[in-house]
Amino acid sequence: xxxAGKYKVLLIIWLLQFVNYLDRINLxxxxxxxxxxxxxxxNVFGFILAAFTFGYAIAQIPxxxxxxxxxxxxMLIASPILWSVFTGMTGFASTLIALVAVRVLFGASExxxxxxxxxxxxxxxxxxxxxxxxxxxxxALALGPAFIAPVAVWFLTHTGWQxxxxxxxxxxxxxxxxxxxxxxxxxxxxxxxRTSLSADGPRKGLREIVRQPTSWLIxxxxxxxxxxxxxxxxxxxxxxxxxxxxxxxxxxxxxSIPYLFGAAGMIAFGWIGSRSLYRxxxxxxxxxxxxxxxxxxxxxxxxxxxxxxxGLSVSAFFLYGGFGPVWSVVLDLTPxxxxxxxxxxxxxxxxVGGFFAPIVVGYAVSATGSFTGxxxxxxxxxxxxxxxxxxxxxxxxxxxxxxxxxxxx
Numbered sequence: 001x002x003x004a005g006k007y008k009v010l011l012i013i014w015l016l017q018f019v020n021y022l023d024r025i026n027l028x029x030x031x032x033x034x035x036x037x038x039x040x041x042x043n044v045f046g047f048i049l050a051a052f053t054f055g056y057a058i059a060q061i062p063x064x065x066x067x068x069x070x071x072x073x074x075m076l077i078a079s080p081i082l083w084s085v086f087t088g089m090t091g092f093a094s095t096l097i098a099l100v101a102v103r104v105l106f107g108a109s110e111x112x113x114x115x116x117x118x119x120x121x122x123x124x125x126x127x128x129x130x131x132x133x134x135x136x137x138x139x140a141l142a143l144g145p146a147f148i149a150p151v152a153v154w155f156l157t158h159t160g161w162q163x164x165x166x167x168x169x170x171x172x173x174x175x176x177x178x179x180x181x182x183x184x185x186x187x188x189x190x191x192x193x194r195t196s197l198s199a200d201g202p203r204k205g206l207r208e209i210v211r212q213p214t215s216w217l218i219x220x221x222x223x224x225x226x227x228x229x230x231x232x233x234x235x236x237x238x239x240x241x242x243x244x245x246x247x248x249x250x251x252x253x254x255x256s257i258p259y260l261f262g263a264a265g266m267i268a269f270g271w272i273g274s275r276s277l278y279r280x281x282x283x284x285x286x287x288x289x290x291x292x293x294x295x296x297x298x299x300x301x302x303x304x305x306x307x308x309x310x311g312l313s314v315s316a317f318f319l320y321g322g323f324g325p326v327w328s329v330v331l332d333l334t335p336x337x338x339x340x341x342x343x344x345x346x347x348x349x350x351x352v353g354g355f356f357a358p359i360v361v362g363y364a365v366s367a368t369g370s371f372t373g374x375x376x377x378x379x380x381x382x383x384x385x386x387x388x389x390x391x392x393x394x395x396x397x398x399x400x401x402x403x404x405x406x407x408x409x
Contacts, residue, residue, distance in 0.1 A: 005124075005184075006124035006125060008182065009120055009124055009183065010121075010124075010133060010136060010137055012178065012179060012182050012183055013076070013117045013120055013121075013137055014136065014137050014139070014140050015140075015175060015178070016076060016080065016113065016117070016175050016179065017117065017137060017138065017140035017141065017144065018140035018143060018144045018147075019080065019144075019171045019172055019174075019175050020080075020083070020110055020113070020140070020144070020172075021140060021141055021144025021145055021148065022144055022147070022148045022151075022168060022171055023083060023084070023087045023106075023110075023168055023169070023171075023172060024052070024110065024144075025144065025145040025148050025149075025152070025233065026087075026148060026152045026164060026165065026168055027048070027049065027052070027090070027103070028049070028233060028235075029148065029149055029152040029153060029156065030152065030156055030161040030164060030165075031045060031049075033156060033161050034161050037161065038094070038096075040096065041366055042362045042365045042366045043359075043362040043363045043365070043366040043367075044096065044362075045362060046358045046359040046360075046361065046362025046363065047096075047100060047359060047362075048096070048099050048100055048103060049230075049235075049358035049359075049362070050354075050355045050356070050357075050358050050359045051099070051100040051101075051103035051104045051107065052103045052104070052106060052107035052110075053107060053230060053351045053354035053355040053357075053358075054104055054107060054351075054355050055103065055104035055105060055106065055107025055108035055109075055110075055111065056107035056108065056110055056111040056114075056351045056354070057107075057111070057347075057348050057351030057352055057354070057355060058108060058111070059107070059108040059109070059110075059111030059112050059114075060111050060114060060115065060344035060345070060347045060348040060351060061115075061206075061341060061344040061345055061348055062112070062344070063075055063079075063111055063112035063113065063114060063115045063116065063340070063344055064114070064115025064116070064118075064119070064339075064340035064341040064342070064343050064344025064345070065115075065206075065340065065341045065344070066112070066340075067115050067116035067119050067340035067341075068115075068119065068337060068338060068339065068340040068341050071185065072116035072117070072119045072120050072123075072183075072340065073116075073179065073180075073183045073184070073185055075112050075113055075115075075116040076113050076116050076117070076179045076183060077176050077179050077180050078112065078176075079109055079110065079112040079113035079116075080113070080172035080173065080175045080176045080179075081172070081173065081176045082105075082109035082112070083106055083109035083110045083172055084169045084170070084171075084172035084173045084176075085109075085169070086102055086103075086105045086106035086109055087106060087165055087168055087169040087172065088165060088166050088169035089102045089105075089106075090102050090103065090106065090165040091161075091162040091163065091164070091165030091166040091169075092162070092166075111347075111351070114343065114344065114347055115339075115340035115341065115343045115344040115347070116340055117137065118134075118327060118330070118331065118339060118340070118343035119339040119340040119343065121133050121134055121137060121327070121331065122331040122334065122336070122339040122343075123336075123339065127328070127331075127332055128274055128278055129274060130274070130327070130328035130331050130332070131270050131271075131272075131273030131274040131278070131281065131324045131325050131327075131328035132270045132271050132273070132274035132275075132324060133270075133274075133324075133328075134270060134323065134324040134325075134326075134327040134328055134331075135266045135267055135269065135270020135271070135273070135323060135324025135325075136267070136270065136324075138266060138320075138323040138324065138327070139263045139266045139267055141262070141266070141320065141323065142259045142260070142261075142262035142263035142266060142316070142320050143259065143260075143263045144259075145233070145256070145259040146256040146257075146259035146260045146262075146263065147256070148168075149256035149259070150256055152164055152168075155167055155168070205338075206338055206341050206342065206345070209334070209335065209338060209342055209345075210342075210345060213395070214333060214392060214395055214396070215333070215342075215345070215346075217388055217391060217392050217395070218329065218330060218333065218346055218349075218388070218392060219345065219346055219348075219349035220349065220384075220388055221384075221385045221388035221389050221392065222326065222346050222347070222349045222350040222353075222385070223349040223350060223352050223353040224353060224381045224382070224384040224385035224388065225289065225322070225326075225350065225353070225381070225382065225385040226349075226350035226351065226352075226353035226354040226357070227353040227354070227356065227357045227377065227378065227381035228292065228293075228296075228319065228357070228378040228379075228381045228382045228385075229319060229350075229354070229357075230353065230354035230355075230357040230358060231357040231358060231360075231361045231374060231377065231378050232315070232316075232319060232378065235358065235361050235362075235365075235371070235374060257309055257312075257313055258309070258312040258313040258315070258316035259316060260313075261313040261314065261316045261317040262316035262317060262319060262320030262321075263320065264317060265316065265317035265318055265319075265320050265321035266320045266321055266323055266324060268321065269284065269288060269321035269322065269324060269325060270321075270323070270324025270325065272284065272325075273324055273325035273328060274324075274328070280393070281325040281328060281329055282325075282329060282389045282390070282392045282393035282396065283389070283390065283393050284322075284325055285322045285325050285326055285329075285386075285389045286385075286386040286387070286389040286390045286393070287386075288318050288321045288322040288325075289318070289322060289382045289383070289385050289386040289389070290382070290383065290386050291318040292315055292318040292319045292382050293378075293379040293382040293383055293386075295311060295314045295315040295317075295318060296311075296315050296375055296378055296379055296382075297375070297379055298311055299311025299312055299314070299315055299375075300371070300372070300375045327343075329392075330342070330343060330346050331343070353381070357377070357378075357381075360373075360374075360377055361373075361374035361377060364377065
């Protein structure tokens with residue numbers, strides 16, 4: 001019964017994340033049309049893209065804390081109701097200030113659910129299951145954009161960008177009702193699902209946890225990764241349209257292909273992180289990010305549009321592939337009573353990187369008329385993240401040996 005219950009929870013939060021990304025990625029799809037219609041250049045539009053991550057970032061720790069305090073279910077109902085409201089309001093915004101304001105509020109609304117979802121993973125899955133469980137849950141990050149690309153283009157061509165946002169405000173409201181009916185009021189946390197790395201000793205508060213070097217190491221690692229991730233997510237459709245001259249009708253299909261590869265990479269590396277390389281997840285993540293950087297470099301130097309889509313697809317396979325192992329490591333570093341709050345702390349770092357990434361890329365494109373600077377920015381960030389995870393592996397390995405030595409003594 002417990003196995004059936006935890007997979008039901010996994011399915012529901014997968015659906016929530018899927019709908020979450022339906023509402024999140026539509027701005028990237030609409031970007032070329034909105035920039036023409038509102039007479040905005042890329043560096044200004046970068047601030048609109050970044051407005052979401054600003055709101056998303058500031059809600060991470062409060063959302064996680066509230067999930068720990070009042071339960072994940074409460075936050076998972078409130079969040080989609082709020083983000084649906086602000087998705088619809090985006091369709092009524094007609095000035096730069098209004099768009100920035102509504103996207104900040106939209107981001108904050110979505111950010112309230114993130115820690116709650118990871119808390120449910122930690123509460124319902126054992127340590128060795130979490131890489132695969134997180135990969136299954138987070139595959140919605142790739143499948144959502146893959147699905148929304150052609151759907152958003154359809155709405156874009158038939159209702160305009162304003163109508164697209166208004167219609168896509170409805171699925172989140174449906175999810176709020178579904179969560180209320182399906183998710184139990186309290187998610188049981190059995191002793192078998194305690195973290196294997198930080199359960200020793202007395203229960204600690206968030207302040208004590210974030211003072212540990214490993215907490216800041218993974219904070220910086222996830223920040224650097226999200227520089228690449230959000231630059232890719234925010235500017236990839238525009239890159240295909242502006243630099244590779246793919247027209248709007250073809251853009252919906254072209255922009256969806258890399259995300260399908262991203263979902264495949266997420267499932268593949270999530271499974272590996274829960275099986276053969278469970279004890280080497282940090283090194284696995286480092287190798288994945290190095291492969292992503294190399295793929296992006298090769299992609300930018302390819303000649304044709306078809307080759308570029310193929311290169312972006314390979315890049316997405318690795319870019320998304322690290323999500324499952326990364327969040328299983330985060331949950332292993334987290335005490336049971338702080339799963340929501342500490343997940344929010346790590347994701348705060350990610351969103352700091354995500355906030356600056358589209359702004360920097362937008363300025364680089366406007367200043368140079370080329371995406372070269374944007375690609376180099378992503379590549380450097382990925383190497384920094386890979387280095388952090390390599391160091392984290394060494395630190396954790398040293399702590400493990402010290403723990404064994406104390407037991408033998």
